[in-house]
Amino acid sequence: MNKTRGYRILALFILVVLCIIPATWAAGTLDYTTTYTITLKDDGTALWNVEYRTPLANDSDISTFENYTRDLDSIYLPEIESLMKNSAAQAAAGTARQMTVENFTGNAAVQTNPTGKFGVVTISFYWTHFAVPDDGLTVGDAFVGGLYLSKDNTLIIQYPSGYIVSATEPAPDQQGSNALVWYGMRSFGAGEPNIVLEKTAFPPVPVVAGFVIIVIAVAGLIMYRRKKHDPLPSASAYSPEEPDDPSPPLSEADRIGVEDRILQQLRANGGEQFQSDLVKVLGIPKSTLSSTLNDLHQRQIIIKVKKGRENLIRLAEEPR
Known part of the structure; x- marks a missing residue:
């Protein structure tokens, strides 16, 4: 047997061997559909789930289904395990990549839903190094001779979150969320279906959105605690009238001259004026004006009245 012919036999071998149980049903005239679901892992391992489903129209169908699945664990599952191990060995030889199939499980049950009763058999196992992980995942070379899906067969290949299909x-006949679907009847060529998956550069939107929400919440909490424990200074604690341009001390004559100018300006303005306006009108440095006003206030010649964030300067001996 040459190598090419061996690969072709393997192509049929992989899916046909999984029809051992349906072949027994055929003798009992039970129709069935088959769904092959291959779930890829980041390390290239694939979880295979093969589901056979047949409608059970009456008690005779139920009896036939139960009779043929009674030997699932003792006869059919060991046969499938042996054949699939041979298939993985042939695929490993064709890809020069070590492969194993393991952890075989089987389950049979009668299920009832709104459309009727169904007999369902599920075979599951893991196939290591099924895909090639390399900055993504590449799938297909394990199907060295291609595949064939008969009528009423479905192939589903699921891939992990964080990947996109680049080729x-x-x-596929259908592409859903992290899944590619092909329906029978159809034939695949050697190495098909071939899928190239790339890792996405950014995390999924829900993760980004969740991170943004957390950042906003933390920032809000920090601002709340800061306002609670470090309130903004009140108007009395901060006044723009305080000097910010220290000047040299005045002589006695200069001090009296500044006092006279301040008092004259207050009398000309009805007996009161804001400190900031006195600075502008008289052209006196803030520090000089502030120290002079403090001296006048101590001698009870003027009164300082707080108005918001400013000081209103008022003559003490004259009515408002």
């Missing part, structure tokens, strides 16, 4: 051959 697939042939194109």
Whole structure:
């Protein structure tokens, strides 16, 4: 047997061997559909789930289904395990990549839903190094001779979150969230279906949104605690009238001259004026004006009245 012919036999071998149980149903005239679901992992391992589903129209169908699945664990599952191990060995030889199939489980049950009763058999196992992890995942070379889906067969290949499909051959019949779907009847060529998956550069939107929400919440909490424990200074604690341009001390004559100018300006303005306006009108440095006003206030010649964030200067001996 040459290598190419061996690969072709393997292509049929992988899916046909999984039809051992349906073959027994055929003798009992039970129709069935088959769904192959291959779930990829980041390390290239694939979880295979093969589901056979047949409608059970009457008690005779139920009896037939139960009779043929009674030997699932003792006969059919060991046969499938043996055949799939041979298939993985052939695929490993064709890809030069070590492969194993392991952890086989089988389950049979009668299920009832609104459309009727169904007999369902599920075979599951893991296939290591099924895909090639390399800055993404590449799938297909394990199907060295291609695949064939008969009528009423479905192939589903699921991939992990954080990946996008950059190429697939042939194109799927349906593409959903992290899943590619092909329906029978159809044939795949050697190494097909071939899928190239790339890792996304950014985390999924829900993760980003969650991170932003956390950042906003933390920032809000910090601002709340800061306002609670470090309130803004009140108008009395901060006044723009305080000097910010210290000047040299005045002589006695200069001090009296400044006092006279202040008192004259207050009398000309009805007996009161804001300190900031006195600075502008008289052209006196803030520090000089502030120290002079403090001296006049101590001698009870003027009164300082707080008005918001400013000081209103008022003559003490004259009515407002």
